[in-house]
Amino acid sequence: MTDQHRCVTLVPLFNHLPDTDQARVNQLVSHQTVNKGEQILAPDSDPRLVIVARGSMKVYQLSASGREQLLRVVEPGGYEGENVLFGARNENLFSEALQQTEVCVLRQDDFQALLLKYPQISLKLLEINANKMMGVEQQAQFLSMARVEERLASYLLDLAKASGSSRVQIPMKMRELATHLGTTPETLSRKLKQFADAQWIERDHQTIILRDETALEEI
Incomplete structure (x- = not known):
């Protein structure tokens, strides 16, 4: 073909x-x-x-x-x-x-x-x-969450659910993901580091492994 x-x-x-x-x-x-x-x-x-x-x-x-x-x-x-x-x-x-x-x-x-x-x-x-339309509604739901860590945790869990794997690939640059989640690149970077320090995730550039999905769900 x-x-x-x-x-x-x-x-x-x-x-x-x-x-x-x-x-x-x-x-x-x-x-x-x-x-x-x-x-x-x-x-x-x-x-x-x-x-x-x-x-x-x-x-x-x-x-x-x-x-x-x-x-x-x-x-x-x-x-x-x-x-x-x-x-x-x-x-x-x-x-x-x-x-x-x-x-x-x-x-x-x-x-x-x-x-x-x-x-x-x-x-x-x-x-x-x-x-x-479900994706648009999800975006609105993200922005209704008061805390950035809530939006980030929800986004990562949704990625894992969609891919059927705890190893996910962020499909956009961090600057664009920050815009998607209604925050700044600096805040997003800080929250990802907090998640990694807590051993909830492991990050290698655009690849993220969810190590503790229960902790992310509790956020």
Whole structure:
């Protein structure tokens, strides 16, 4: 299977289709390589669905004061932009490559034609968007916790639950994780050190091993 077919086979929105239909979908997408720090989506972008094939991109919005608020990190198989394709206005949503990232782009007209041709994609889209909304609710829950250590412990436990392992990989830089948790990089670094000193976790850069999940749950 070629790299040109990679986006369609990765994304759950399309990979349930038969191979012949996946190939037809693939003919509609354009493939792009985006360098680290380059913007992929912005309020003035043309309506389009962006699928990540390799690398990752962050999705964020700006507060009234211009402060960046991270919403999620999109990794291979994930996508962004579907709401705008349905007519919603993008007034404050941006995405940016976190590293050199390969994406597949599907234009609005082609996407809407696919929904008419393959109704099962609409059902899959509803399912995946429900999971996205859960992520947004989780973000709101993080920010409602008074203490940073509560947010950090909850985040690490959720990562472990999602991966099925006590060894987790932080999918973003510490600066971006700090933004996600509503704190500063300095405070986040201090809290991670406190967790490590208490032997609740063991940290090696972006890799964290949860040594005492009970202690983290009690936080």
